[in-house]
Amino acid sequence: MQTIIKHYVLNEERKIKVKENKINWLEVCTHCNHIENINQPVYNRGDHSLCEICGKEEFILLDADEVLKGLENINDW
Numbered sequence: 480m481q482t483i484i485k486h487y488v489l490n491e492e493r494k495i496k497v498k499e500n501k502i503n504w505l506e507v508c509t510h511c512n513h514i515e516n517i518n519q520p521v522y523n524r525g526d527h528s529l530c531e532i533c534g535k536e537e538f539i540l541l542d543a544d545e546v547l548k549g550l551e552n553i554n555d556w
Contacts, residue, residue: 505543510535 506515508530515531529536 503543505541505546506538507541508533508535509537509539 507513508515511530511533513530513532530538
């Protein structure tokens with residue numbers, strides 16, 4: 480989980496975008512930890528998305544609100 484959070488917290492602009500757009504889910508590639516900001520999980524979209532970075536189709540879903548709450552207490556990356 481720390482790898483995913485570290486990868487995500489490095490991009491403050493994306494964190495703000497998640498809040499402003501009320502993104503519900505973060506779709507995370509379990510192969511390379513790339514994070515997609517989406518409102519619907521991949522299995523509900525009717526397609527089979529591949530990771531933009533590594534091309535794999537191995538995803539987990541994280542609740543965006545929970546991730547952002549966890550990031551509020553992380554200052555030293």
